[in-house]
Amino acid sequence: MRSTTEESDNRVIMVRDLEMRYGSYLVMSKLNFDVLRGEIKVIMGGSGCGKSTLLRHLIGMEFPTRGSIVMLSQKVSPDDAALTRLRHRFGVLYQGGALWSSMTLAENVALPMETFTRMGRKEIAEVVAFKLALVGLSGFGDRYPAELSGGMRKRAGLARAIALDPEILFVDEPSAGLDPLSARRLDELILALRDSMKTTVVIVTHELDSIFTIADTALFLDAESKTAIADANPNELRNGTADAPERVRTFLRRGAAPQFLAQAEEIDYD
């Protein structure tokens, strides 16, 4: 056996034999993968296959019916105190931003710091201003979430997610509901954050567009076999250097919607 210290130093998340269920409904099982420090891992899969569920397990909102998740050398388990400590070390960007609607952007970003750090008011205000500037929202601190566009809300959510300078950032469907330009912008932002702060990033998405620019590795969830079918760099998966089932390769190469869809458009509806 290899010595583990060197390895485990580099692995911030280890998922072993994970099984996820809602009641008796099996979502996924036999998931095994690692996330390395500083890596951007994209979790891909068709909609409804269990990506968000996996994310909710990783961040300790649901717990596995079998197997384990070890994050930052700590098991993700329902132990409240341990989980709360762990939670301060990662940030989550939810699908719609999930900004607290009764608070301004600045208050949203400030709340975690007010609650969990000993920073003074002025210091917090400075940090908040900087974080908002990072995501391109300086000057919007006084706005309420309802006064912003979807893309801005997501970026504000990102500012809040990095409020406590997390070691890991989890992102659910970054491009959902965004126009291509805003989606690109968010991708670039995440990439820049990783490059400058060495944050490890786990992104859940069903969209192919950004995966080649952003992902270091991509984990493919498969609804049919209810488990992961590939986990490697997307370019290597596409050109066949990395091992994967044929359908992953075709999926990565595609762009071809089934032909009859083109025909169906010609069908006339009166």
Added chain:
Amino acid sequence: MVKQTQVQLLEVRFEHSGEGAYLLALAGNWTRSAMRANDQWQAFFERIPSSIGAAGRLEFDCRALDRWDMRLVSALAQMLRLSNEIGCEVDLRGLPEGIRGLFDLAAAVPEAEGRGSGDRRDDWLENLGHHVIAIVQGFWNYNAFLGELILELLATMRGKTSIRARDFWLAIQNAGPMAVPITSLLAFLTGLIIAYIGVLQLHKLAADIFVADLVGLVMTRELSAVMTGVIMAGRTGAAYAAQIGSMRVNDEIDALKSFGISPVRFLVVPKVLALVLMMPLLVALANVVSIFAGMLVAVGISDVTIPQYHFQIVNAVGMNDVLVGLFKSLVFGFIIALAGCYRGLRCGRDAAAVGQATTSAVVTAITWIVIVDAIFAVLLNILGI
């Protein structure tokens, strides 16, 4: 055996074409409007699978089919389903490529396991079991929530944790000053009604002055608290449920949790405290307003004078009557806030669930207000207060 139908634009021919094989030939324009205009095809299609039987095979000939749309596709899909049930084979090759593509598409995603329409459980025992589990689960959830709330409340009151002052003031404003107009209005009307009916009856006994006892006691001991409770359940309890529920739909509750911030401390404690503090004040106001309304009636329609009414009220309504009402209102406030926040936190994740959460917050609160009021009545009677 050849059946043939020709109606306007739809042409269909169904024939036995050899060794167990049947041919369905479609021609003309099979569009939605044409199919609606001539609906004989429906009965015709329905009979096809059974006339083929389990051993037969169905083929298609669509070379003469001119135009078609989704209506034809769903009609064929229905026929396919029937054929599957009967067990006859269907050869799709004769169908236009577009239609086959759509069938492939529909078949590509199998009906999800364990959640399709075919999976409705009909076993009553199993259903009963699920219900019992749900009830027990609900009871546990509720207890866990109550426990957490009480711990957080104690921690807040001992100054161990602080709630955000602004949230608290907002909640106070909502539960207090902003509820004053509606509470006063209803208290005033209730006072009027009770006094009016009272005077009419008491006048027969020439005991008009006792209208003061009636209004004073009924309002301070019972009605002010219950009425304010009902108003606040509909006004504030519902708002709590809706607000917290929509925060849940929007992942805001998850966002709190994923920062390790307790939603109970952050959202529920300020609301509970605010309502519990404001309810007695509102009830005190309702007492004053309704007794004043009673006076208007007494002075207006009987020959009771203002000093007499005042004197009678002071005599009839004791301090403990007022305190009983105020204490009840405290409890009611707790019940309302609890029901609202609990339903909000356990709300499902869509807009309809927010509606349900709101409804059930109000219903739960009012039900418990009435039950607790009855318990109070019995206890106070035993204690002789």
